[in-house]
Amino acid sequence: DTAVSQTPKYLVTQMGNDKSIKCEQNLGHDTMYWYKQDSKKFLKIMFSYNNKELIINETVPNRFSPKSPDKAHLNLHINSLELGDSAVYFCASSRGNTGELFFGEGSRLTVL
Amino acid sequence: KQEVTQIPAALSVPEGENLVLNCSFTDSAIYNLQWFRQDPGKGLTSLLLIQSSQREQTSGRLNASLDKSSGRSTLYIAASQPGDSATYLCAVKRNSGGYQKVTFGTGTKLQVIP
Numbered sequence: 232d233t234a235v236s237q238t239p240k241y242l243v244t245q246m247g248n249d250k251s252i253k254c255e256q257n258l259g260h261d262t263m264y265w266y267k268q269d270s271k272k273f274l275k276i277m278f279s280y281n282n283k284e285l286i287i288n289e290t291v292p293n294r295f296s297p298k299s300p301d302k303a304h305l306n307l308h309i310n311s312l313e314l315g316d317s318a319v320y321f322c323a324s325s326r327g328n329t330g331e332l333f334f335g336e337g338s339r340l341t342v343l
Numbered sequence: 344k345q346e347v348t349q350i351p352a353a354l355s356v357p358e359g360e361n362l363v364l365n366c367s368f369t370d371s372a373i374y375n376l377q378w379f380r381q382d383p384g385k386g387l388t389s390l391l392l393i394q395s396s397q398r399e400q401t402s403g404r405l406n407a408s409l410d411k412s413s414g415r416s417t418l419y420i421a422a423s424q425p426g427d428s429a430t431y432l433c434a435v436k437r438n439s440g441g442y443q444k445v446t447f448g449t450g451t452k453l454q455v456i457p
Contacts, residue, residue, distance in 0.1 A: 272430065273449060286442045329392060330374055330392075331375075332377055
């Protein structure tokens, strides 16, 4: 009965490859997010979707493309991976009336 | 632009002590403020959520307060336990350009020594 689940939890890949991270929430929330946590543990918003529509894109390189097939899913596809993309990526969703955020366990991406 | 600062960056206390973690923000026009804990290698666990109209929220040994006028929130932990050891993050949500934007603080790493 996991609320926000993301896969895979760990991802190790070579520079230049393309990879995807999937996220699903079973909370019935309308808004979903992708956050990046860097090596200094600072969390920064990347994208936000509301009812499958993109509402926030925080100057993320075009190599990152989010896709929301429905309200419960928000996937992140990354093309031509670079060393600097190594980080932990967190998916989150929020409740409409209170705005409370719920996070997944994170996906640790390592680019070699 | 909202900036969120947490002081101290790290804190080490003996078990049983009461402690206060601080969160400061520059733009007082907030929607809500949420406190999280993050254990190593894990996701963020929501602790308390304070709406902009509220002054405080309590859950068990935790009490969070909000003072919008001074741009501050505090998280009070009573009778600390080793299991409280984690990084604590505050997140401030505000309305920006027709949508809500969340800014995270830099975190306070807490160690409770048995």
